[in-house]
Amino acid sequence: MTATPRIAIYGAGMIGNYLGGRLHARAHVRLIARPHVAASLNQHGLTTSDLNGYRRHVPVAALNVATQPDAARDADVVLVTVKSAATMEAAHELADVLTPGTLVISFQNGVHNTADLRAALPDCRVLTGMVPFNVTQPQPAHFHQGSSGTLMVERSSALPPSLLAAFGASGLTLQQRDDMQAVLWAKLLINLNNPLNALSGLPLREELAQHAWRQCLALLQREGLQVVKAAGIRPAQLTALPARWLPRVLSLPNAVFHRLASRMLAIDPLARSSMWDDLQAGRRTEVDYINGEIVVLAKSKGMRAPMNARIVALIREAEQSYVRWEATALLKTLRDS
Ligand SMILES: NC(=O)C1=CN([C@@H]2O[C@H](COP(=O)(O)OP(=O)(O)OC[C@H]3O[C@@H](n4cnc5c(N)ncnc54)[C@H](OP(=O)(O)O)[C@@H]3O)[C@@H](O)[C@H]2O)C=CC1
Numbered sequence: 001m002t003a004t005p006r007i008a009i010y011g012a013g014m015i016g017n018y019l020g021g022r023l024h025a026r027a028h029v030r031l032i033a034r035p036h037v038a039a040s041l042n043q044h045g046l047t048t049s050d051l052n053g054y055r056r057h058v059p060v061a062a063l064n065v066a067t068q069p070d071a072a073r074d075a076d077v078v079l080v081t082v083k084s085a086a087t088m089e090a091a092h093e094l095a096d097v098l099t100p101g102t103l104v105i106s107f108q109n110g111v112h113n114t115a116d117l118r119a120a121l122p123d124c125r126v127l128t129g130m131v132p133f134n135v136t137q138p139q140p141a142h143f144h145q146g147s148s149g150t151l152m153v154e155r156s157s158a159l160p161p162s163l164l165a166a167f168g169a170s171g172l173t174l175q176q177r178d179d180m181q182a183v184l185w186a187k188l189l190i191n192l193n194n195p196l197n198a199l200s201g202l203p204l205r206e207e208l209a210q211h212a213w214r215q216c217l218a219l220l221q222r223e224g225l226q227v228v229k230a231a232g233i234r235p236a237q238l239t240a241l242p243a244r245w246l247p248r249v250l251s252l253p254n255a256v257f258h259r260l261a262s263r264m265l266a267i268d269p270l271a272r273s274s275m276w277d278d279l280q281a282g283r284r285t286e287v288d289y290i291n292g293e294i295v296v297l298a299k300s301k302g303m304r305a306p307m308n309a310r311i312v313a314l315i316r317e318a319e320q321s322y323v324r325w326e327a328t329a330l331l332k333t334l335r336d337s
């Protein structure tokens with residue numbers, strides 16, 4: 001690999017553009033985007049910012065934006081940042097253009113994307129990544145990190161020092177982990193909130209500040225934890241407390257929760273879940289790859305996960321016609337399911 005890595009971002013949306021914008025000064029970044037996203041980048045340039053005061057603008061002339069898979073051909077590293085439903089299509093497009101041995105990193109939610117990419121790209125080196133923080137787009141082509149957390153990646157000798165250095169120098173430390181599948185399951189348990197946030201119509205901070213919404217999440221997580229335990233999966237610890245304690249913490253009354261779990265609420269006031277973004281854009285959501293995974297895993301163990309199944313059904317309805325839910329009504333629906 002060259003001293004300055006050539007990084008292709010495959011599926012430049014919220015996460016891809018944020019990572020690409022931050023890495024731009026330290027790597028040769030090519031953003032492979034849908035035509036409407038490319039047009040916006042080519043009109044405005046790319047601005048990235050975060051909740052700690054970082055802000056940077058890359059002017060149009062300095063951007064390298066493409067709309068065809070072929071643009072990934074000469075990359076040293078491809079960061080896959082499409083939604084989970086689009087992984088297979090992206091993988092087949094990449095299979096046609098990538099040189100054998102190219103490093104591919106999935107920076108996606110969901111627990112099967114790496115396996116899908118590996119199956120379609122047997123000659124590439126595919127690694128699992130994890131994005132813990134939220135990204136919003138407050139203005140066209142401006143991508144803002146609205147919560148904290150360290151990017152994670154599967155430990156591998158395939159990770160070149162120049163890539164790790166480029167991430168580090170961009171303020172995006174890549175923590176190498178030996179337990180990425182456990183990390184993905186822990187992230188999935190956190191993402192069980194994505195549909196609740198989408199149905200609430202509230203920013204994440206406002207939603208999580210309300211006891212009834214936290215109770216809904218506690219129910220989904222408790223059910224999820226039982227299922228993953230039955231499947232012999234031990235989620236990694238991504239928060240100050242182990243995953244198995246989170247339902248209890250979420251169920252605390254507001255005054256205690258706000259005192260003990262203030263870090264959980266350290267989120268930009270405008271940040272919302274990626275599932276809210278999908279519903280607002282009229283796109284099919286990732287709910288099958290999040291709550292749906294709990295339902296499928298439960299079935300495979302002869303169990304049921306009725307609350308997560310109910311949420312999947314409600315999101316399917318919301319994809320057709322969006323209606324906001326009140327927390328107490330949703331809590332009752334979950335308890336009755
Ligand atoms: N947004 C967030 O805050 C967070 C998101 N994540 C996860 O990161 C992943 C990416 O999410 P996010 O960035 O929000 O998603 P976005 O939908 O914002 O971005 C993905 C982009 O990729 C495009 N795309 C899909 N297929 C292709 C293709 N074959 N070629 C080129 N472009 C393509 C999509 O276009 P189109 O819609 O037209 O298909 C879309 O513009 C998801 O798994 C998500 O769950 C993780 C942490 C936080």
Ligand SMILES: CC(C)(CO)C(=O)C(=O)O
Nearest residue numbers: 132133134272273274275
């Ligand atoms: C960061 C988090 C948990 C919430 O925004 C997320 O992963 C998402 O929105 O998909």
